[in-house]
Amino acid sequence: MPEPTKSETLDRVLDAALARAGAEPVRFDVAAGRIALAAALADRTSGRPRRRTRWLAAAAAVTVLTGAGLAASTVDLTGGGNAATAAEELTRAADLASRVVERPVGPGQFRYVRSRYEGITTGAGPGEATHTDLTQEEWVPADRRDEWLFRNEINSVRWLEGHEGQGQPQAGTSFEDGQEFRGRCGRYPYFAEGQPDRCTAGSFGNPTPEFVAALPEDPAALLDELRKAGGTGDAGALVEAGEALGSGEYPARVRATIFRALALLPGLVVTEKRANLDGKEGVALGLKHFDDFTEMIIDPDNGDYIGRRETVAVDLPHDQGGLEKGTVRSSSAVTTKVVSSLGAR
Template structure:
């Protein structure tokens, strides 16, 4: 990945600062390039998405809910998910939009909580190639929940420099009989697991919101030889749908078909793929208002989407993927027409983490008139 500059550091490392934001874009671009993700759930299970993945997460996560573990009794739903989404679409057209006055910025504050699983038995199998942290809910005997905070400043002119400010990362919970052992190992070598504090406060500049370009070098994630990956030179954006705004239908049914098509699947599996592709709320929140409204009306057509909880303007919707006994949840801010939170758990709710979701992301978006003194643009 290229085109990311760091302020206040002698040497920039774009890959370290961009991998997580590019992941969502990469998933969609792979599919659009012709590849079919026939089993996205199992594909994601093979990747440990907790400790050790540094990163750019622009629209992320955690309200006081979460899948299957609401802290207060859920309010009885007074409307269907379709009604909530269609009402939100109506609000979106007239709500606070992402169009700014010159000099203003959208300030996107993100909090994410991710559970990383550890198979400690694998560390004792005598095989030097075994990586114990490459575990998942089904085989992990220990787990850590990591909280990460980031802030992104999006300029009024989207072609100008976007700024990403690293926040602190910390262990907030441990699970399993060997959780304390794993936590101590990580605390003894925080840099090795992406928990070093040296990045806190550093600022990365993303010209035009670009997080990177597709390399031709296979050792750096270059395009695949069978054409299933993104073409060399493909540009990835933090608002990853931006290159497709013009082609995305504004008719809800047509837009849903457009969103489903890259999966190569149908029915519940295709709908689950659409929802899982929303790695970060800002993939939707940074859309133009008319497209954002169409998106809400499109997902209102997904069968099985239901209202789980209502807390003032925040409404929690859930959707079950076949073979997964935990729903994927989306929290909609019905007053502003934004996605406020995403949460999901892969596979069964059993395992050392119990009812704690694998990933929860919460984003707060406000308009600021200027950058704070601690964040400065580079001299031209």
């Protein structure tokens, strides 16, 4: 048997770690975990798709979904679409975002981020898949060094039709229903020893003031930073931008620059003009990313980023869940506002 490649070895390590995380009550933070994995993922040179076993939702930014649940998508997965139209939509969104009059988070106030997420988990067994619907809330203080609050609510868990397994299906998150965590700098009790807190480890998904201030104002330069952070070219840049916009923490001027940066992506296309997300209609723009077609969805009326969607781009083999091309693997949306106290809505 030939020796596994570096990429295959990394895949096996990640698969084992994710499977173990799904089986044991491990608590962790996705944003910080991304930092730890970034260097390893950047070294991947093979085009071999990831095996995705579980989506493990964590605080602040992941989130809701197509109102009808995760069913067949109308997305064009053939590579069709109009790149010029995608650039026009993003430029328009940037123009609208740049005119937003923002309400700052004042002393003693909190940015409240409510997220809802619906997704499919595969990997419990060959051909098995579960469907989870959850809501997450986070309160981020004006002074990030103060106490943060995170709550998790599991709305429903079920076997995906046609992919049933034995016993009770497990939720696609390591957090339990009703769990609540508090911690200064967003350092919750489940953080591993030595893991940086969220005042320290700035990233697109965890925008500390210092990180935001250091971002380039030139769209082309910002696109380069998104590509570097994503680690997988243009599609990685789109995913990274979704992490950023989904956090709900960027000022309007930076959101506008992110939109202008994405307008420079040569392969980005409009995939759907009436994508429905949590009761809102928007324009979906996307790129193929590993096994999926990854899209961001923008409200054409005000330029708001209203969520993200991942659709299976190719029929998956039985040992990877057996999901058919066109299946919406996950869908998310986020809403934010400023509140006057911890826990207020």
